[in-house]
Structure formats: C-alpha cells, structure tokens
Amino acid sequence: MKEDNGSANEALGEALNEALNEALNEALFEPKIVGFLCNWCSYAGADKAGGAQKSYPPNVNVVKVMCSGRVDPQFVLKAYDGGADGVLILACHPGDCHYKEGNYRALARHRMLLRMLEQHGIEAARCRFDYVSAGEGDRFVKILTEMVDTVRALGPLKALV
Amino acid sequence: MRTGVYFCNCGSNISDRVDSEQVRQKVGNVSDVAYFKTFGLMCSEEGKEFLHNDITEEKPDRIVIAACSPRDHESTFMRILSGAGMNPYLMQMVNIREQVAWVTDDLQKASEKASHFIKGAVKRVGLHKPLEKKAIDMSPDVLVIGAGPAGLKAALTIAESGRKVAIVEKRAVVGGEPVLYEEVFPNLECAPCMLEPMLNEILHGEHAENIEILTKSEVIDVAGFYGNFIVKVKTEPRFVDLHQCIGCGECIAPCPVSVRNEFNNGRDDRKAISLSFAGGLPNVPFIDMNACLRAKGEDCRLCDQACPLGEGIIKFDDEELVSERNVGAIVVAVGSALYDSALIPNLGYGKIPDVYTAFEFERLLSSTGPTSGQLQMSDGRVPESIAILHCVGSLDKNHNEYCSGICCQYAFKFNLMIEHKLPGTFVTHLYKELVYPGKEEYFLYKRAKENPHATFVRTVNVNTLEINRKSDKIEIKNTAGGSLMADMVVLCPAIVPSKSSGKLGEILDATRDRFGFFEELHGRLDSAKSKVRGIYLAGTCQSPMNIQQAITQGMATAGYVLSGLVEGRKLEIEPITAFADEDKCSGCRVCMSVCPYKAIEFNTEKQKASVNEVLCQGCGTCVAACPAGAMNSNHFTNDAIFAEIEGVLA
Ligand SMILES: Cc1cc2nc3c(=O)[nH]c(=O)nc-3n(C[C@H](O)[C@H](O)[C@H](O)COP(=O)(O)OP(=O)(O)OC[C@H]3O[C@@H](n4cnc5c(N)ncnc54)[C@H](O)[C@@H]3O)c2cc1C
Ligand code: FES
Numbered sequence: 001m002k003e004d005n006g007s008a009n010e011a012l013g014e015a016l017n018e019a020l021n022e023a024l025n026e027a028l029f030e031p032k033i034v035g036f037l038c039n040w041c042s043y044a045g046a047d048k049a050g051g052a053q054k055s056y057p058p059n060v061n062v063v064k065v066m067c068s069g070r071v072d073p074q075f076v077l078k079a080y081d082g083g084a085d086g087v088l089i090l091a092c093h094p095g096d097c098h099y100k101e102g103n104y105r106a107l108a109r110h111r112m113l114l115r116m117l118e119q120h121g122i123e124a125a126r127c128r129f130d131y132v133s134a135g136e137g138d139r140f141v142k143i144l145t146e147m148v149d150t151v152r153a154l155g156p157l158k159a160l161v
Numbered sequence: 162m163r164t165g166v167y168f169c170n171c172g173s174n175i176s177d178r179v180d181s182e183q184v185r186q187k188v189g190n191v192s193d194v195a196y197f198k199t200f201g202l203m204c205s206e207e208g209k210e211f212l213h214n215d216i217t218e219e220k221p222d223r224i225v226i227a228a229c230s231p232r233d234h235e236s237t238f239m240r241i242l243s244g245a246g247m248n249p250y251l252m253q254m255v256n257i258r259e260q261v262a263w264v265t266d267d268l269q270k271a272s273e274k275a276s277h278f279i280k281g282a283v284k285r286v287g288l289h290k291p292l293e294k295k296a297i298d299m300s301p302d303v304l305v306i307g308a309g310p311a312g313l314k315a316a317l318t319i320a321e322s323g324r325k326v327a328i329v330e331k332r333a334v335v336g337g338e339p340v341l342y343e344e345v346f347p348n349l350e351c352a353p354c355m356l357e358p359m360l361n362e363i364l365h366g367e368h369a370e371n372i373e374i375l376t377k378s379e380v381i382d383v384a385g386f387y388g389n390f391i392v393k394v395k396t397e398p399r400f401v402d403l404h405q406c407i408g409c410g411e412c413i414a415p416c417p418v419s420v421r422n423e424f425n426n427g428r429d430d431r432k433a434i435s436l437s438f439a440g441g442l443p444n445v446p447f448i449d450m451n452a453c454l455r456a457k458g459e460d461c462r463l464c465d466q467a468c469p470l471g472e473g474i475i476k477f478d479d480e481e482l483v484s485e486r487n488v489g490a491i492v493v494a495v496g497s498a499l500y501d502s503a504l505i506p507n508l509g510y511g512k513i514p515d516v517y518t519a520f521e522f523e524r525l526l527s528s529t530g531p532t533s534g535q536l537q538m539s540d541g542r543v544p545e546s547i548a549i550l551h552c553v554g555s556l557d558k559n560h561n562e563y564c565s566g567i568c569c570q571y572a573f574k575f576n577l578m579i580e581h582k583l584p585g586t587f588v589t590h591l592y593k594e595l596v597y598p599g600k601e602e603y604f605l606y607k608r609a610k611e612n613p614h615a616t617f618v619r620t621v622n623v624n625t626l627e628i629n630r631k632s633d634k635i636e637i638k639n640t641a642g643g644s645l646m647a648d649m650v651v652l653c654p655a656i657v658p659s660k661s662s663g664k665l666g667e668i669l670d671a672t673r674d675r676f677g678f679f680e681e682l683h684g685r686l687d688s689a690k691s692k693v694r695g696i697y698l699a700g701t702c703q704s705p706m707n708i709q710q711a712i713t714q715g716m717a718t719a720g721y722v723l724s725g726l727v728e729g730r731k732l733e734i735e736p737i738t739a740f741a742d743e744d745k746c747s748g749c750r751v752c753m754s755v756c757p758y759k760a761i762e763f764n765t766e767k768q769k770a771s772v773n774e775v776l777c778q779g780c781g782t783c784v785a786a787c788p789a790g791a792m793n794s795n796h797f798t799n800d801a802i803f804a805e806i807e808g809v810l811a
Binding site: 049075084 | 230231232256258259260261263264265266267270271273274277278281672692737755757758778779780781782784785786794797799802803805806807809810811
C-alpha cells in the first residue's frame, strides 16, 4: 500500500510538474511570426514605422519579396514547419501593386491557403493577409501588434501534419 | 563557403539599441560565417574604403551587411562590391536599423531579433548566384500618335535634338482640335496664329527633315518593348501626292460632287475632293472616295485635268498602305472627345435646331467655319439671345462624376466672343459649379461677368432642364422652377476619352483609368508615363486639360525620351527576372495568364513557356503560380527564400 501510495504521489507530482511547465511556457510564450513583405509598399511601410521610431513587438521576422504575388503557399507552410506560430503577408493596397495586380493574385492565393490550413488544423488567424502602403507606418505597427497579440492568445502552434 | 558579416553601428543609431557583441556571439558560430566585423559608419567615405579593402583582403564568397534599410544603401554597397571585383548580387543586406534598432525598446530583444534576421541572410546569401545586368541596343527614334498640340510639341522637341520622329495622325490635317477654333482662352488669342509658328517649324523648319508626318493614318499593331518597338501603321490613300501638290486648290471647283462637310458640323458642303478647311495643314486636298464618281464606275477626271502641275499629282490608283517603323519609344497624344449630349435627351440635342455642342459652336465662331465666322442660326437669322449650359454630363454620377475643368473657360471665351461679334446679344450661363483656378483664368471670368448683357444662373442639375422649341425660339424650362427663352443653346459637355482610345489601349497594352483615359504610371510623379515602359502620355488622352497643360505634357514626354533613350546607350536589363525550366514546364500556360507584362512567350511547337527578360519586371507572380515548379526567379529563388525562412526561425 505504501509503495502504491508512493507511485500515485509520483504520478501526481509529474502531472503537476507538467501542468506547471505548460503554464510557465504559456506565460513565457513568445510567438514566432514570419512576415512576407512586398518590396514596394509594405516593406517601405515598415521602414516608415522605423523612421518614426515607433516601437513594436520584436516577434516578426521579415522576409522581403518583390511582390506579394511572389508568396508561394509553400513559403507559408515552410514557415510553420520551421517553427513559426503565425504568418503575415503584407501587400500594396488594391490598385497600388507595383506590378499592377500581384496583390490580387496574393489575395486569391491566401483564400485558398486558409482552406488548406484549416484541413491541417491551423487556425485562419495564424495566417493574415493585409495591405500596408509605403506611407502607413502606423498601420504597419497596428497590424503587426494585433497579429502578435492574436497568435499569443492562440498559443504555440502544436504540430503540422 | 566563406561568408563575411559586416555590422554597421550607423554612428550610434544601431549600436545604442543593438549590441553587436551579443549578435556576434549568436551568429558567429553559424556555419559559413567566416568572420563578423563591426564598423562605425559604413556608408561614410572611410566606411566604404574599409569595406572595399576588407573585401579585397578577405576574399569572402558571400557578404552580409547588417545596417540600414536596403532602400537606403543597397546600391551603394553593391557598387563597392563591384569595385572590389565581387559580383554585387553575392551580397544580402539586413535591415537592422529601420526594422530592428529603431522599433525595439529592449536591447536584449533587439539583439536577438537582429541575430534572427542575420541568420536568415547568411542562409540565403549562400544560395545567391552571380548575376549580370544585360544590355541591349535601343532605337533612339520615336513614334508620336496624334498631331494635336501635345503630340506636335513632343515631336518637335524630340526632332530638335536630332532624333527621327514619325507622327501618326488619323485626320488629313495636323493641329488637333485647336486648329478648328477661332480664338483661345485665356487671352482670346487667335488660335491659328498661335499654332502657325509651331506647325511651320514642324513642316518646313530647320528640323523638319527629322519629322515624318503620316496623315490619314492609324497604328494597327505594336510589338516589342522599350527601346525596340515595331509599330505597324495603316495609311489610307489620299489620292493626291502629298509632296508634289502645291495646294493651289484649282482641282476643287470643277468637282461635280458635293457632300456635307464633317469639319463644319454638316452645316455646309464640301466637294468630293477638298481641303479639310481653309488653312488646314498639310495644305493638300484629299479625295473622299466614298463620294467620288469614280467609285461609282464613272471615269470622271475633272480634278486631275484642272491640276496646273499636270498629270501624276492626282493619283486615282493610290492605295491603302501598311508600313512598319522601328522605334524606341511611343508618345500617345490622341486627344479626347465630348460626352455625347444625346445621352441627356431632355436637352434636345440632335432634335432641336440651334442646340449646339461646344465644338460645333467653335466652328460657328470660326472664320474657316460654315458661316465664315458669322454668328447665324440654322435658318440664317441672327441670334438675339444665347444660353450656354455648363456642366453637361459632368459632376453627375449618372454620367461623369468629375469636373472637366476647362469648360467654364471656353464658356467665358464664348461669352466675350459673342459680345464682340454681336454686341447686345443676351448671354445666359446656366451652371452647376463655376471654376477658374490659375493666374489668368479668374480675369476671363471677371470680363465675362462684366459683359452687361450676360447673366449667370446657377442650376442644380441639367437633368431638371427641359429644352423645347416654342415657335421660333427655344424654351429652357427648369422643372425645379423658372424658365427662359433663347435663340441658341450651347452645350458644354464633359471631356471624355475618345472612342478609339480603347482599341489603341489594347494595341499598346497600356492601361486606362476608371474613366477610360490613359492611365499614368503615377498621377503626380510620373504623369507623362504610362504603365508600359517606353510608352508616354501627353494631352487630353490622359485627362481633360487646356492647351498649355497639353503642351507641357508633350514637353515632359520629350524629357523622358531624351534622358532615357540616348543614342548609342544600351538598355540595361535588371537581372532580377523570372526564368523557366523547360524540362519541368508542362505547357499549362498559367504563368501567361498571371503575368501583368505579357513577358511570357509560348513556343507552340515545343509546348513550353519562356520568359522575355526585357519585358519581365521580376515580380515573381508567375513563379508562385506555376503548378509544375518550372518557373523560378533570379535572386528570389524558391531555395533562397526557403533558406531565409529557415534562417530567421533558427
Ligand atoms: C469646345 C472646346 C474649346 C476649347 N477651347 C480652348 C481654349 O480656348 N484654350 C485652351 O487652352 N484649351 C481649349 N480647349 C482644350 C483644348 O482643345 C485641348 O487642351 C487640346 O486640344 C488638347 O490637345 P491634345 O493634343 O491633347 O489633343 P487634340 O487637340 O484633341 O489632338 C489629338 C489629335 O490626335 C488625333 N487622333 C485621335 N485618335 C487618333 C488615333 N487613334 N490615331 C492617330 N491620331 C489620332 C486627332 O485627330 C487629333 O488631331 C477647348 C476644348 C474644347 C472641347
Ligand atoms: S508590389 Fe506590393 S503587392 Fe505587388
């Protein structure tokens, strides 16, 4: 009986430890986000925020592409695979794409991506598509901060099947 | 692979907020990183010298520069690489100033973030390939479409620099709309006299030999790209030798056929052989074969027989000609049209005599017009009162929402010309809004307002007006209250894109805006450029404007041509373009459907796509779209981006 008690205690302790660890992890959780920014508008918008020295969370790793239309769905999957908890795709506003219509392609592809991610059990909110113009430093900060908050609330991305 | 990492402190802009030592510890042990060096201000003269010398000594395979935004100094550093004998594309810049230092409060976190960025760059740069800018020959010659003020000014300016210019004009005469006016605002200058020196310069001036004028001509096909356009031009037969005819007009009187004259609103007749109007240039008549008796099988030669120069000047066997021009740039200056007043049926246009459009009224005022400038009604009476309706089809979401901006000015011009020609005639301006911006324009308004016989009435909307014949007068009734009688009504319709501009836009592949005007690359910064490289825009084909603005735009296109398309200079092609792997291409053509530049060619025999490097702008949309993975983009290869993603997350 004594021994039994002991192993039960041990199991309890382990469970407790695990729960504690998880809670701790969650509290310490810093979302990793990959941001695909098009060269002409959104990357310049990010620079604009920089020029204005607007501070924002450091969680977004920027990968520059010439146009949002270059963002291959595989890039997004690769990001999740590599440990990202969220992906942000930023484009020029409709009608403003430096290459006329790349952002429309990106938008269409994003819709398709969301359906695909759903099948993988990845929440739509982990993959956001939005527009930031070269002048919209504030908007860049706002979108980015929202994204970090959203992904923080969702917690770490568990697994990618 | 030896990759050198350079960390710029940017004075203290970066070093105050990112600790280079911490970053060095984090990235120094990443494979491929051969060394990590910090410098105070890399874009300074000493910084550039340091970089140059260090590259020469260290001979790294790849370079990562963590500094400001690449939008600031990427090209500076690329030049240094080139100078140090290294291919400039073997470098990757990391933006740790705008996107890290300046936006992260915490030094630890900033250093961490900078390390992620740098790791991404190190991974990516290892996969960079050396790229070369290609250079191809360009034709310095230019084609101008439309011989109105805008096109003529562009052509003349370009020709004056010694370039060859071909002008393609649809009509039999050059000069555009203003040659049909008597006087022009804002100073009521004589229009033909104003244009005469420029036209003369073009036809007979010092540089005339550089200018080829193709009247009765249209562009029917354009192939190629900036520096190398091949343009097909269709020229309708004139049946009169343009070069030998001296324009005496002896051939016209004997012609037995009369038809309505389209240059004068059909209010008078012209012969089957005629000049467009007195003073029209080139001063050479043309035969309207639809009207000529020869088209009906008769062997009439009266015009030919009347020609004092003898045979061979009138050429009955003249034929339609399709010719080709190889040019480096194209200027589009095809003008605009007036909104069709018949689309607002309550105004009675086309049904009630003496309701005229502004163009038609210009001809009634013109000494080369149907009444030789006598202001007369269709029944020959002299009008005692004239109503001018502004804003016809403008400022109205059911028609055209914009303000054309010039109509008020010519309406004031009409006011003064009426008072001048027929003093005491009552003029009523019915308008929705009056506009007169500019340093001259207000004074014209003031003078019109001071005409003792002029009245200005604000009507909210032309749609509420009903215009009807009442015995020998025209009644303009406002259903919202009030009415007035007039002998003549002049409509000032919105300036709209000309009908043929849609077709021309397709031929040129140049986009048009939501109104149908040719679309500028940038409305303010590059308003004389279309979205197609090497195709420039001038005049009212891009927006309503006055002659001064059209001329200025014409000059602006000349500026682009002269600065960009320089004799002997080659066209540099950016190497960041897409390329196709023939072996993987399945021939589905998805890439072609997404390419905004028609840069992808398809070999129907091989069933394979390939990229035209000159047309490709490097957006990479086709690469993301290719289901076979056959498309890839230089410098932004899938592998490089995958590596960067991996790196930033590591
Ligand atoms: C009633 C009226 C009165 C005006 N009065 C004044 C005034 O007093 N002062 C002033 O400053 N402005 C005035 N304007 C404005 C003025 O007419 C324009 O600013 C001017 O004509 C613009 O010049 P443009 O060269 O752009 O076009 P246009 O003068 O219209 O010339 C375009 C030329 O292109 C040719 N073309 C068209 N399509 C083709 C094609 N597909 N291929 C080849 N050629 C083609 C046309 O035949 C024409 O010769 C007036 C406008 C109107 C409507
Ligand atoms: S360049 Fe910004 S979306 Fe295409």
